[in-house]
Amino acid sequence: QSALTQPASVSGSPGQSITISCTGTSSDVGNYNYVSWYQQHPGKAPKLMIYEVSNRPSGVSNRFSGSKSGNTASLTISGLQAEDEADYYCSSYTSTSTVVFGGGTKLTVL
Amino acid sequence: EVQLVESGGALVQPGRSLRLSCTASGFSFGDYAMSWVRQAPGKGLEWVGFIRSKAYGGTTEYAASVKGRFTISRDDSKSIAYLQMNSLKIEDTAVYYCTRDWIQLWLPGSGYWGQGTLVTVSS
Numbered sequence: 001q002s003a004l005t006q007p008a009s010v011s012g013s014p015g016q017s018i019t020i021s022c023t024g025t026s027s028d029v030g031n032y033n034y035v036s037w038y039q040q041h042p043g044k045a046p047k048l049m050i051y052e053v054s055n056r057p058s059g060v061s062n063r064f065s066g067s068k069s070g071n072t073a074s075l076t077i078s079g080l081q082a083e084d085e086a087d088y089y090c091s092s093y094t095s096t097s098t099v100v101f102g103g104g105t106k107l108t109v110l
Numbered sequence: 111e112v113q114l115v116e117s118g119g120a121l122v123q124p125g126r127s128l129r130l131s132c133t134a135s136g137f138s139f140g141d142y143a144m145s146w147v148r149q150a151p152g153k154g155l156e157w158v159g160f161i162r163s164k165a166y167g168g169t170t171e172y173a174a175s176v177k178g179r180f181t182i183s184r185d186d187s188k189s190i191a192y193l194q195m196n197s198l199k200i201e202d203t204a205v206y207y208c209t210r211d212w213i214q215l216w217l218p219g220s221g222y223w224g225q226g227t228l229v230t231v232s233s
Binding site: 001034037038043045046047048051057080087089091093096097098099100101102103104 | 144147154156157159161171172173174188207211212213217218219220222223224225226228
């Protein structure tokens with residue numbers, strides 16, 4: 001199972017919106033609504049930000065939203081804040097009952 | 111409150127074995143699938159494998175990179191999941207996380223994470 005494809009880096013200014021893409025195949029992202037997004041700050045464990053494509057766990061800001069179209073899922077962060085600077089990963093359940101992660105995207109808040 | 115605490119990480123020589131433990135609390139452990147995810151130094155997240163709950167057969171699935179070398183098991187009476195790692199390679203060096211899905215009992219998701227335990231494979 002190949003890793004999902006994410007851009008290596010994205011950046012934005014405070015207050016702006018950014019979108020991170022996550023491209024898979026019909027064996028994972030395209031066929032299952034079990035796509036999740038994680039935020040990881042340096043030295044910390046990842047934190048779930050979005051589950052099942054577009055659902056936010058309790059306690060996660062509504063500035064974070066998720067969507068999916070075909071084999072590509074997306075994470076949008078609106079009203080960028082300095083604290084949003086982190087690494088972001090997507091994951092998807094797959095047709096072989098496994099999980100695949102994306103390579104990660106480093107978000108820089110300018 | 112859901113808590114996952116990993117233990118057992120260590121420095122180990124290539125070819126040797128190591129067993130990690132994940133002690134869970136705050137939920138009905140036996141009802142949920144439990145997963146392991148690792149992260150090599152400076153690298154991204156890599157899914158390792160998971161074990162289903164007994165209600166779903168208690169069976170396991172693994173990433174190709176560890177299949178045949180790693181074994182996941184569980185002791186529901188103690189609320190502990192294990193990751194037995196055999197024939198360790200230098201490329202297995204990573205922080206290993208125990209995870210559980212946010213809401214689904216059967217899904218090998220990672221809604222909850224432990225703090226991780228470091229495994230270093232080196233001669």
